[in-house]
Amino acid sequence: MEINEVKYREMLNTILEQCKANLPRVSEDLVKKAFKFSFEAHKNDRRASGEPYFYHPYEVALIVAKEIPLDDISVVAALLHDVIEDTGFDHKLLSNEFNQEVAEIVNGVTKMSGIFEGHEITQAENYRKLLLSMVRDVRVILVKFADRLHNMRTLEFVPVQKQRRIALETLEIYAPFANRFGLGRVKWELEDLSFKYLDRDSYENIAKQIKSKRKEREAYLNKFMSPVIKQLDEYKLKYEIGARPKHIYSIYRKMVKLNTTFENIYDLLAVRVILESNDPNECYYVLGIINQLYKPIADRFKDYISIPKKNNYQSIHTTVIGQDGKLVEVQIRTRKMHEIAERGVAAHWKYKETYSGADKELEDWVNWVREIFENASKNEATKEILASFKLNLYQDEIYVFTPKGDLKRLPINSTPVDFAFEIHSNVGYLCIGAKVNGKIVPLDTILHSGDQVDIITSKNQHPNKSWLQFVQTHKAKSAIRKYVNKEEERIIITGREIWDKKLKKYKLIFSKDDLNRLVRKLKFENQKVFFTAISRNEIDLDKILNPVEEKHEIETPEIEYETFAQLARSDGGGGVLVDGEHKGIHYIFAKCCSPIPGDPIIGYITIGEGIKIHRKDCNNLLNMLKHGEHKLVPVRWPNSNGTQFVAGIKIKGQDKPGLLTEISNSITNYKNTNIKAVNISTSDSMFHGTIAVYVSDLEHLNRLIERLKKTQGIYSATRFDINN
Numbered sequence: 001m002e003i004n005e006v007k008y009r010e011m012l013n014t015i016l017e018q019c020k021a022n023l024p025r026v027s028e029d030l031v032k033k034a035f036k037f038s039f040e041a042h043k044n045d046r047r048a049s050g051e052p053y054f055y056h057p058y059e060v061a062l063i064v065a066k067e068i069p070l071d072d073i074s075v076v077a078a079l080l081h082d083v084i085e086d087t088g089f090d091h092k093l094l095s096n097e098f099n100q101e102v103a104e105i106v107n108g109v110t111k112m113s114g115i116f117e118g119h120e121i122t123q124a125e126n127y128r129k130l131l132l133s134m135v136r137d138v139r140v141i142l143v144k145f146a147d148r149l150h151n152m153r154t155l156e157f158v159p160v161q162k163q164r165r166i167a168l169e170t171l172e173i174y175a176p177f178a179n180r181f182g183l184g185r186v187k188w189e190l191e192d193l194s195f196k197y198l199d200r201d202s203y204e205n206i207a208k209q210i211k212s213k214r215k216e217r218e219a220y221l222n223k224f225m226s227p228v229i230k231q232l233d234e235y236k237l238k239y240e241i242g243a244r245p246k247h248i249y250s251i252y253r254k255m256v257k258l259n260t261t262f263e264n265i266y267d268l269l270a271v272r273v274i275l276e277s278n279d280p281n282e283c284y285y286v287l288g289i290i291n292q293l294y295k296p297i298a299d300r301f302k303d304y305i306s307i308p309k310k311n312n313y314q315s316i317h318t319t320v321i322g323q324d325g326k327l328v329e330v331q332i333r334t335r336k337m338h339e340i341a342e343r344g345v346a347a348h349w350k351y352k353e354t355y356s357g358a359d360k361e362l363e364d365w366v367n368w369v370r371e372i373f374e375n376a377s378k379n380e381a382t383k384e385i386l387a388s389f390k391l392n393l394y395q396d397e398i399y400v401f402t403p404k405g406d407l408k409r410l411p412i413n414s415t416p417v418d419f420a421f422e423i424h425s426n427v428g429y430l431c432i433g434a435k436v437n438g439k440i441v442p443l444d445t446i447l448h449s450g451d452q453v454d455i456i457t458s459k460n461q462h463p464n465k466s467w468l469q470f471v472q473t474h475k476a477k478s479a480i481r482k483y484v485n486k487e488e489e490r491i492i493i494t495g496r497e498i499w500d501k502k503l504k505k506y507k508l509i510f511s512k513d514d515l516n517r518l519v520r521k522l523k524f525e526n527q528k529v530f531f532t533a534i535s536r537n538e539i540d541l542d543k544i545l546n547p548v549e550e551k552h553e554i555e556t557p558e559i560e561y562e563t564f565a566q567l568a569r570s571d572g573g574g575g576v577l578v579d580g581e582h583k584g585i586h587y588i589f590a591k592c593c594s595p596i597p598g599d600p601i602i603g604y605i606t607i608g609e610g611i612k613i614h615r616k617d618c619n620n621l622l623n624m625l626k627h628g629e630h631k632l633v634p635v636r637w638p639n640s641n642g643t644q645f646v647a648g649i650k651i652k653g654q655d656k657p658g659l660l661t662e663i664s665n666s667i668t669n670y671k672n673t674n675i676k677a678v679n680i681s682t683s684d685s686m687f688h689g690t691i692a693v694y695v696s697d698l699e700h701l702n703r704l705i706e707r708l709k710k711t712q713g714i715y716s717a718t719r720f721d722i723n724n
């Protein structure tokens with residue numbers, strides 16, 4: 001529909017009316033000016049539907065004024081939100097024409113379009129910067145959500161291919177983001193609309209079934225609610241009660257998650273009571289009334305009033321057994337809580353009347369986004385930032401307790417290490433073990449809501465690289481990574497110092513090229529790896545730099561593939577070196593016996609998979625040899641190149657306080673050995689468990705075992721095949 005004089009007036013009036021109805025203060029002049037400015041700027045543009053483009057900023061401004069009302073500046077910014085991108089105007093002009101505030105918001109929205117469009121991993125750094133800048137003003141986000149919402153509502157006019165892309169992006173990024181900002185209504189509408197374009201069949205199927213069951217549901221819920229209503233009226237409470245709307249996508253998600261049918265999900269009926277008073281105590285009254293009328297199911301009760309969700313959601317959820325044994329979920333909340341649930345930041349603003357910088361709750365909202373990014377160091381791989389950002393968007397939360405009963409909120413699947421870093425980074429750095437509900441558990445144990453967690457620290461403990469594989473919080477990840485990087489750097493520097501000293505000792509001069517040649521010859525990936533090996537005492541520099549003594553040792557003969565194959569066929573002899581760099585011969589270490597340098601080994605040829613290196617006494621290998629052909633090839637360990645191997649130790653002993661600390665100190669104090677995992681359980685006064693460690697060779701492992709045996713309270717320590 002073209003916009004003539006009459007239509008123009010009508011649209012302008014609608015906007016002004018909505019502003020006056022929903023906003024605390026309205027500068028009519030400013031809104032009128034933005035309206036006119038946007039209309040003129042988009043005069044020659046059209047939407048995919050063919051209608052004048054101005055309808056879009058107009059509708060977005062209406063959403064901002066009506067559905068997530070905040071203030072007039074947001075409405076003005078919404079009217080202008082596409083002006084920079086689509087027309088020739090720039091930030092400066094807007095700033096002159098309107099004001100700095102408006103220009104900043106419009107600018108923020110424009111930039112956000114760019115980053116959200118291709119949220120490629122390579123763009124994560126931009127993503128980071130822009131999110132950081134945009135959260136300076138939450139209004140940028142609100143306008144962006146309104147923009148996306150209108151685009152989703154009018155998606156039918158867009159080509160199918162683009163529909164899918166936009167719908168997917170909305171579901172992956174915008175909906176969880178809206179949820180985080182407490183925009184409950186925007187979230188479910190975005191989800192339902194995305195779902196409609198991504199899987200139209202399922203969408204329509206569920207919609208149809210909801211419709212067909214409506215009468216039946218309504219009848220039942222009326223029967224359920226009528227005694228409740230009677231009681232509420234008796235108590236003279238002011239309230240609104242009704243069936244809670246069901247969202248198509250959430251039904252679908254439940255069906256998939258529980259692998260069940262529509263009927264089973266839809267059986268769960270839901271009622272919501274909204275109290276007009278702002279007194280949370282009334283919610284508990286109502287809870288009492290409902291629990292007297294219907295029997296509650298104990299483990300389905302959730303009190304988000306005492307413990308609000310991180311996005312400030314508050315409500316009581318209780319599930320009761322209604323007539324005919326049907327389960328009904330009842331949500332109880334005040335009007336204010338309801339508005340915050342539906343409109344998040346926007347509602348909050350309304351209740352505060354004016355936005356001031358000192359607004360604690362609003363600050364919290366904005367800060368969680370900042371937190372994620374500001375904790376990240378500049379050098380950190382941008383990929384990981386995005387990954388953990390997305391992670392934090394999607395995750396639900398668990399609530400765990402410190403020994404003193406303080407509540408900590410963590411993302412789902414968090415471990416004791418996450419908890420430790422949540423308490424303090426020093427606790428995280430030194431954390432060596434944990435007790436969950438009084439029992440010692442491995443550090444990668446997944447915590448659950450209600451767990452009480454006690455962290456055991458040791459001043460000799462350091463963060464371990466392997467922790468990165470299980471920690472969930474960004475805080476823990478970035479602290480561990482920071483430590484590991486620093487540590488690696490320190491080791492390299494030490495290695496270089498040792499190297500320089502040795503050169504002096506033998507009065508040698510190595511040019512850069514000489515050094516590179518040596519590094520290559522010794523088969524190290526690069527200088528860093530080489531210096532690391534020196535630092536860890538894994539190569540003997542004296543032997544290398546003083547060639548008179550042990551020349552033959554370093555001259556590992558290069559073995560051509562032909563020779564190798566010949567030897568392989570001959571099934572005898574010895575002294576074949578299997579080395580990762582040998583032309584085309586692929587080998588791996590067998591998982592069943594995980595050999596480490598020093599173990600007698602043998603290669604087993606598997607067609608198509610190369611050579612598997614087993615320990616000569618591997619049971620699995622012996623079994624394989626009983627059936628089938630012998631396809632063995634003699635192999636021997638190459639010179640050490642600093643590779644670390646995982647080996648297991650099984651220990652048994654007397655349980656006593658501080659034992660875990662002692663064990664781990666005993667290990668880490670020897671050659672800086674890293675512990676990969678500890679798994680210890682106790683029964684009565686005994687304990688038994690396994691420790692996985694990183695070692696360079698058999699001698700290293702045996703030394704560790706000897707040390708452990710000498711530790712007081714340990715009765716036995718033996719090697720153990722981790723994967724058996």
Ligand code: MN
Pocket residue numbers: 056081082147
């Ligand atoms: Mn737009």
